[in-house]
Amino acid sequence: MMTHTPETDTLKIRDLSKTYGKFRALDTVSLGVDQGEFLTLLGPSGSGKTTLLMSIAGFIQPDHGQITLGGRDITHMPPEKRSFGMVFQGYALFPHLTVNDNVMFPLKMRGEKGAQAARRVAEALELVGLSDKGIRYPRELSGGQQQRVALARAIVFQPHMLLLDEPLSALDTQLRGQLQSELKRLHRAVGLTFIYVTHDQSEALSMSDRIAVMREGRLEQVGRPDDLYDRPANRFVAEFMGVENFLPPELSGGQHTLALRAHALELAAGRGRVAAHVTERDYYGAEIRYTAHTESGVPLRFKIAAGQGESLPQEGDAIGLDWQDKDALPLADH
Amino acid sequence: MSSFARDNASLPVRGSAWTIICLMILPMSVVFAVSVTDRPYLSLPENGVSLQYYRNLFTSPEWLLSIWQSFVIACVSTMVAGALGTLGSIGCWRISSGASNVLRLVMLVPLMLPPIVYGLGAYQVWADLGWINTYTGIIVAHAMTGIPYVVITVSTALAGLDPKLEQAARSLGAGMGATIWYVIFPNIMPGILSGLVFAFIHSWDELVIALFIAGRNVFTLPRRMWDGINENLDPTMAAVASVLILVTLGLLVFELLGRGRKR
Numbered sequence: 001m002m003t004h005t006p007e008t009d010t011l012k013i014r015d016l017s018k019t020y021g022k023f024r025a026l027d028t029v030s031l032g033v034d035q036g037e038f039l040t041l042l043g044p045s046g047s048g049k050t051t052l053l054m055s056i057a058g059f060i061q062p063d064h065g066q067i068t069l070g071g072r073d074i075t076h077m078p079p080e081k082r083s084f085g086m087v088f089q090g091y092a093l094f095p096h097l098t099v100n101d102n103v104m105f106p107l108k109m110r111g112e113k114g115a116q117a118a119r120r121v122a123e124a125l126e127l128v129g130l131s132d133k134g135i136r137y138p139r140e141l142s143g144g145q146q147q148r149v150a151l152a153r154a155i156v157f158q159p160h161m162l163l164l165d166e167p168l169s170a171l172d173t174q175l176r177g178q179l180q181s182e183l184k185r186l187h188r189a190v191g192l193t194f195i196y197v198t199h200d201q202s203e204a205l206s207m208s209d210r211i212a213v214m215r216e217g218r219l220e221q222v223g224r225p226d227d228l229y230d231r232p233a234n235r236f237v238a239e240f241m242g243v244e245n246f247l248p249p250e251l252s253g254g255q256h257t258l259a260l261r262a263h264a265l266e267l268a269a270g271r272g273r274v275a276a277h278v279t280e281r282d283y284y285g286a287e288i289r290y291t292a293h294t295e296s297g298v299p300l301r302f303k304i305a306a307g308q309g310e311s312l313p314q315e316g317d318a319i320g321l322d323w324q325d326k327d328a329l330p331l332a333d334h
Numbered sequence: 335m336s337s338f339a340r341d342n343a344s345l346p347v348r349g350s351a352w353t354i355i356c357l358m359i360l361p362m363s364v365v366f367a368v369s370v371t372d373r374p375y376l377s378l379p380e381n382g383v384s385l386q387y388y389r390n391l392f393t394s395p396e397w398l399l400s401i402w403q404s405f406v407i408a409c410v411s412t413m414v415a416g417a418l419g420t421l422g423s424i425g426c427w428r429i430s431s432g433a434s435n436v437l438r439l440v441m442l443v444p445l446m447l448p449p450i451v452y453g454l455g456a457y458q459v460w461a462d463l464g465w466i467n468t469y470t471g472i473i474v475a476h477a478m479t480g481i482p483y484v485v486i487t488v489s490t491a492l493a494g495l496d497p498k499l500e501q502a503a504r505s506l507g508a509g510m511g512a513t514i515w516y517v518i519f520p521n522i523m524p525g526i527l528s529g530l531v532f533a534f535i536h537s538w539d540e541l542v543i544a545l546f547i548a549g550r551n552v553f554t555l556p557r558r559m560w561d562g563i564n565e566n567l568d569p570t571m572a573a574v575a576s577v578l579i580l581v582t583l584g585l586l587v588f589e590l591l592g593r594g595r596k597r
């Protein structure tokens with residue numbers, strides 16, 4: 001029903017910058033978003049994700065740069081003319097309107113009314129599984145239901161794309177997982193472009209077609225989830241992807257810093273490739289997590305599956321650690 | 335035993351509470367009592383109640399004219415204060431920066447200034463504009479001094495409003511005007527209504543500014559009462575005062591009901 005967006009609806013962002021006083025909230029950001037893609041903006045708090053999303057939505061005027069949609073310059077177009085659906089963290093449902101009227105709002109603003117509009121509202125509510133809640137007020141719904149109404153309202157008018165700013169972060173873990181898969185299903189069902197903001201790495205990995213990692217207003221790396229996970233471009237991205245260990249060149253014996261996940265490090269039978277002594281040992285049932293430090297003070301984290309006999313190292317023990325070259329990622333910077 | 339002690343201890347507290355309530359209500363009730371006096375001067379009724387001064391009031395062309403003039407002035411100045419105060423508050427809420435806080439404070443100045451200062455200033459300026467003793471003059475003065483009441487109640491209502499509602503509305507295709515009309519107004523309506531009630535009451539019983547800029551052509555109700563008190567002690571004054579009090583109380587009850595329904 002809602003697959004009208006033509007092929008030409010690619011979004012292009014060129015050299016976008018925004019400063020507040022001397023502070024650079026966005027620093028020459030360039031990014032292309034393909035039609036129908038699920039793109040996630042991932043980054044720590046204050047990295048400029050919301051600023052970028054709000055620039056795309058038209059609520060923030062960039063100082064420099066350009067945004068085009070299907071070749072048309074929309075950098076200075078007011079938000080109400082852009083036809084981008086938005087979903088906010090706090091839902092932002094209109095408290096004085098029923099669920100039906102909330103979802104009807106964008107149609108009403110476009111002069112659509114009557115049976116046709118009512119049918120589209122019903123279809124959108126059905127898509128999010130809330131057909132029976134139309135005459136309720138937002139305050140009578142749970143957080144998850146309110147978020148679904150916000151989704152229905154944002155897609156009912158067949159927007160060019162959907163912008164979502166941490167839409168699930170107010171929900172508890174279980175509901176979050178449920179809504180994550182619902183969002184993915186919805187994305188497939190409507191074929192809309194989604195631009196999704198989160199600072200949750202696992203959420204980004206599981207939902208996105210591509211991820212753009214942001215840091216201090218800049219894009220650090222853009223790529224498919226497996227690209228970022230297996231081949232992080234630098235230490236920041238690697239840390240964000242959950243890599244625990246970074247071996248400087250003097251320890252790794254190579255040209256570059258090596259990024260190593262905890263499961264790639266194993267206890268050596270003899271001296272191993274790196275010598276260290278155990279500083280911390282935490283029992284987790286299925287596995288035991290260790291922290292060791294090298295002579296020069298570099299921390300190394302590794303795990304040993306429980307039930308491997310009695311020869312497990314204790315705190316203070318001197319050990320050697322090994323790894324396979326195929327598991328080590330050389331990083332371009334330091 | 336302990337409850338007895340507590341009752342004893344609360345006696346002075348209760349006593350002073352009742353004293354304060356009496357001091358607040360007594361003058362008003364005396365006015366009602368005096369307004370039905372059967373004697374020809376301001377006094378409590380002696381041999382029975384009489385409605386002669388109400389009859390007097392509602393048949394006297396001067397008093398009726400003053401009631402009408404006060405009513406028209408209050409209505410128009412309330413509309414002006416309501417429109418300016420509401421839009422000003424919404425503007426400050428949208429910008430929400432240091433500058434907008436200063437602006438909001440500026441809008442409250444007429445409330446902090448003694449009315450006599452404002453009246454004196456208005457007299458000087460209005461004289462140059464030729465507004466003394468005209469509807470325009472008194473309506474503008476009452477509207478300006480009524481704005482703070484609207485700003486306070488509307489700003490309070492706006493403080494409870496999620497700023498993302500505006501962004502949501504605009505992303506859904508509503509321009510600025512439609513956003514204010516369809517989203518912001520309905521959500522702050524109780525605040526706007528309260529502001530209108532207070533602005534109306536403010537104009538309806540405003541005397542000090544009226545002393546400066548009202549005159550023969552525009553003779554508001556409080557102004558005529560003032561002159562009446564100074565010239566003769568006609569009990570019609572008490573009837574007028576009763577009407578003033580009843581209208582004000584009526585508006586306050588309306589305001590409370592409006593608030594109660596919203597909760």
Ligand SMILES: Nc1ncnc2c1ncn2[C@@H]1O[C@H](COP(=O)(O)OP(=O)(O)OP(=O)(O)O)[C@@H](O)[C@H]1O
Nearest residue numbers: 020023025043044045046047048049050051052199
């Ligand atoms: N109006 C503003 N004035 C000044 N600084 C601002 C303004 N808006 C944002 N910033 C700054 O810009 C930076 C980026 O903000 P932004 O909201 O885009 O971060 P974010 O990545 O969305 O973070 P979070 O995950 O906490 O939401 C922050 O350091 C913030 O303090």
Ligand SMILES: [Mg+2]
Nearest residue numbers: 049050051165
């Ligand atoms: Mg943010």
